[in-house]
Amino acid sequence: MLLNNGIKAELTATRNCGFHRYSYPEDKNALLIIDLGRGSVDRNSCGGKIIIDQKSGAVYGWQINCRGIAGLTVEDYLKGDFDIRGTKIYFYARFNQPIKDFGIFQKGITQKGATQLQGEKVGAWLDFGRLSSPLLVKVGISLLSEEQAELNLEKQIPDWNFEQVKAKAEKQWEQELSRIEIKGGTKEQRTIFYSAFYHTLLVPTDLTEEGGYYLGFDGKVHKAEGFRYYSDFSLWDTYRTFHPLWILLDPRRARDFAQSLVMMGKQGGYIPKWPTANRYTNCMTSTFADCVLAETYLKGIRDWDYLSGYELIKKVATQPMPESAFYEGREGLKEYMELGYLPSDKYWESASLTIEHSYNDFCIANFARALGKEKDAKYFYQRSKNYQNLWDPKDQFLRPKKSNGRFKTFYHPSIWLILWKTDYTEGNAWQWLFAPWHDVEGLAELFGGYDKLATKLEEFFEKGAKEKYNYLPKRYYWHGNEPDIHSAYIFTLVGKPELTQKWVRWILENKYQNAPNGLAGNDDCGTMSAWYIFSALGFYPIAGTDKYVLTSPLFPEAVIHLPEGDLVIQAKEAPEKIYIQSVEINGKKLSHLWLKHQQISKGAEVKYYLK
Numbered sequence: 001m002l003l004n005n006g007i008k009a010e011l012t013a014t015r016n017c018g019f020h021r022y023s024y025p026e027d028k029n030a031l032l033i034i035d036l037g038r039g040s041v042d043r044n045s046c047g048g049k050i051i052i053d054q055k056s057g058a059v060y061g062w063q064i065n066c067r068g069i070a071g072l073t074v075e076d077y078l079k080g081d082f083d084i085r086g087t088k089i090y091f092y093a094r095f096n097q098p099i100k101d102f103g104i105f106q107k108g109i110t111q112k113g114a115t116q117l118q119g120e121k122v123g124a125w126l127d128f129g130r131l132s133s134p135l136l137v138k139v140g141i142s143l144l145s146e147e148q149a150e151l152n153l154e155k156q157i158p159d160w161n162f163e164q165v166k167a168k169a170e171k172q173w174e175q176e177l178s179r180i181e182i183k184g185g186t187k188e189q190r191t192i193f194y195s196a197f198y199h200t201l202l203v204p205t206d207l208t209e210e211g212g213y214y215l216g217f218d219g220k221v222h223k224a225e226g227f228r229y230y231s232d233f234s235l236w237d238t239y240r241t242f243h244p245l246w247i248l249l250d251p252r253r254a255r256d257f258a259q260s261l262v263m264m265g266k267q268g269g270y271i272p273k274w275p276t277a278n279r280y281t282n283c284m285t286s287t288f289a290d291c292v293l294a295e296t297y298l299k300g301i302r303d304w305d306y307l308s309g310y311e312l313i314k315k316v317a318t319q320p321m322p323e324s325a326f327y328e329g330r331e332g333l334k335e336y337m338e339l340g341y342l343p344s345d346k347y348w349e350s351a352s353l354t355i356e357h358s359y360n361d362f363c364i365a366n367f368a369r370a371l372g373k374e375k376d377a378k379y380f381y382q383r384s385k386n387y388q389n390l391w392d393p394k395d396q397f398l399r400p401k402k403s404n405g406r407f408k409t410f411y412h413p414s415i416w417l418i419l420w421k422t423d424y425t426e427g428n429a430w431q432w433l434f435a436p437w438h439d440v441e442g443l444a445e446l447f448g449g450y451d452k453l454a455t456k457l458e459e460f461f462e463k464g465a466k467e468k469y470n471y472l473p474k475r476y477y478w479h480g481n482e483p484d485i486h487s488a489y490i491f492t493l494v495g496k497p498e499l500t501q502k503w504v505r506w507i508l509e510n511k512y513q514n515a516p517n518g519l520a521g522n523d524d525c526g527t528m529s530a531w532y533i534f535s536a537l538g539f540y541p542i543a544g545t546d547k548y549v550l551t552s553p554l555f556p557e558a559v560i561h562l563p564e565g566d567l568v569i570q571a572k573e574a575p576e577k578i579y580i581q582s583v584e585i586n587g588k589k590l591s592h593l594w595l596k597h598q599q600i601s602k603g604a605e606v607k608y609y610l611k
Helices: 076-080 146-154 162-177 186-197 242-249 251-268 289-298 306-318 333-339 352-369 373-385 387-388 429-433 438-445 450-465 487-491 497-510 527-537
Strands: 008-013 017-023 029-037 043-052 057-064 087-095 101-106 109-112 115-119 121-132 135-142 179-183 214-215 220-223 539-541 549-550 558-563 567-569 580-585 595-598 603-608
Touching: 008 162, 017 146, 017 162, 017 306, 029 135, 043 101, 087 146, 087 487, 101 115, 115 121, 135 146, 135 438, 162 186, 162 558, 179 186, 179 438, 179 527, 186 387, 186 527, 242 251, 242 527, 242 558, 251 289, 251 306, 289 352, 306 352, 333 352, 352 373, 352 387, 352 438, 387 438, 429 438, 429 450, 438 450, 450 497, 487 497, 487 549, 497 527, 527 539, 527 558, 549 603
Parallel strands: 567 603
Antiparallel strands: 008 017, 017 135, 029 121, 043 057, 043 115, 057 087, 087 135, 101 109, 101 121, 179 558, 214 220, 539 549, 549 595, 558 567, 580 603
C-alpha cells in the first residue's frame, strides 16, 4: 500500500514482462507516471524516448541504462555513443482502461496532449479518471526492439488475468526452491537457508526472448539454438560458489551458462570478465570464466562448444590484448609471462592479480589435461605456481614486488586501505595469503609444512573473531568479501579437519542472520548465499576442480533433487554436534574428508556421524 495516497500497488511478472495492478481510492483520479529519467538508481538513466499511441492506447519507447557497470557516461550519451556501452531497453505497455487525459514532460516541464518526446529525464503522465475497479498495466520489455517487446507481451500475457499470472510465477518459484528439501534445524536456520537459495536464483539474467532471439556481443540479433542465452555474470565472485552450486543442481542450466559465455567470446572476440547485457564491462580482475568453463567440463557437462571455449580462454591467457582492444583481458600479461608476477611499480593490485592469474592458470591446466592436451597442461600447471614468486620468507606473506625483483617497501599485511586500487584487490595481505588454495601443498611448503600453515591460518581466524563489527572491512578473516571465504576449508586439506568444522559453524552462526543487515557484506549475485547453502549441507567446492571438501552439516537431513537421482544427506546429531567422527557414502566409510563430483552427481546417500 502506498501510504501517502491510499493506492494499493501489486506486481507480478513473466520472463520478459511485468504485470501491474493498482487499486485507487474511488474519489480520486487514477493517475500513472512513466518516468524514464530514473533507473535502478536515479542517476542510472541517460535518457529515453516515449510515445503515446492515441489510437491503440499503448505507450512504448526505450530507456538508456547507463553509468555504473553499464559504463556509459552523460558525455557518451550527449555524443550519441550510447550504443557502444550503455544498455538500451525497449518497452511496450498496454492498459485495461482507456486513457482519458495525458501529457509528456522533461525535467519538470509538462506538455499536455503531446504524444512523444526523446531526451534526458523524459516521461509521460496518464489520467484514467475515477475507477471502480483496479487499473491493470501489462509491460513487455526487450533488448531488441519495441516490436519484440510487444511480441513478448502478446505471447507471455495474452489476457488480463492478474491472478493467473501471479499463480504461475509462484508455482515456478516453488519448483525452483523445492530442488532442496531440508529437515530439522531451527526456524531461523531454515529461513536463512531458503532466503540464500532464493538469492542464487536472481542472476544471471536469461536474455532469451520470444522466438529464441537475443542481442549478441556483436550488437546483432541472434537465435539461441538448443540453449537459453544468459548474461550478467559476476564471474570474479560467482566462480567460487554460485557456479559450482548450479553445475550440481541443474547441469542443463550450467550448460547454458557455459554456452552463453562461449557465444559472447565468438561474437565479441573475447570471453568477458563481467558481462552485462551485451556489453564488456571489464569489471573486476583476471579472467575467471577460465574456472567456470573448466569446472563445467570437468564435472561431466559436455553438450556445449567446449573446444571453442578452451581456445578462447587459452588465447586470453597467452596473448596480451592489442592496444586498440576495448576488452582488457588479463592485466599485465606480458610482464606476468616474462617475470612470473605483475610488478607493483607498473600495475595496481599487482599482488592479488598475480595470485588470481595463477589460479586461473591452474583451471586452464585442469581443462587441458581433461581434453588430452598434455603439453598445454604442463605449461599452465607450471604457471599456476607463479604466486610463489611473491613469497617473502621473512614476513611469511605474498608481497607486492617491483620490476627489479625487490619487494615494495611501504607495506603492512593488516592495513586495509579503503581504496579499490591498491596492491591487493578489495583486501590486504592477510586476506590474500590463503587465496591460492588450488596449490595447498605448494603453499604449505613455503611455510615449512602443513602444521605451520595451519598455525598461521588459525591466527588469521582467531584475530578475525575478535573484530566484532560485521559488515565493515576487516583486517583479518572477512566473510563480507570473497578473497578469503574458502579459507576455513583449508584446515581439512592440511590435516586439521576439526578446525574446518569449528570455523565453518562459527561463520554460519555469526555471519548470516534473518534480518535486514543479515549478511556480512555484498551477496555479489548469490556468491555469499551459495557459500551458506554448501556449508549448511556439509560440503564445499574447490573451484575449477571436481572436488568437494567436507564439513559437518547444519541440518539433520537434506534431500537434493538432482536430475538423475536424489542426493540424501543425513547427520542425525546436527545441529547440536559439529565435529565429524566418520562419513559414509552409499554405505561405504570414507577414508578422507573430501568427495569427487562423480560420487554424488547422479544421486547418493551420504551419512555423517557427529560427536
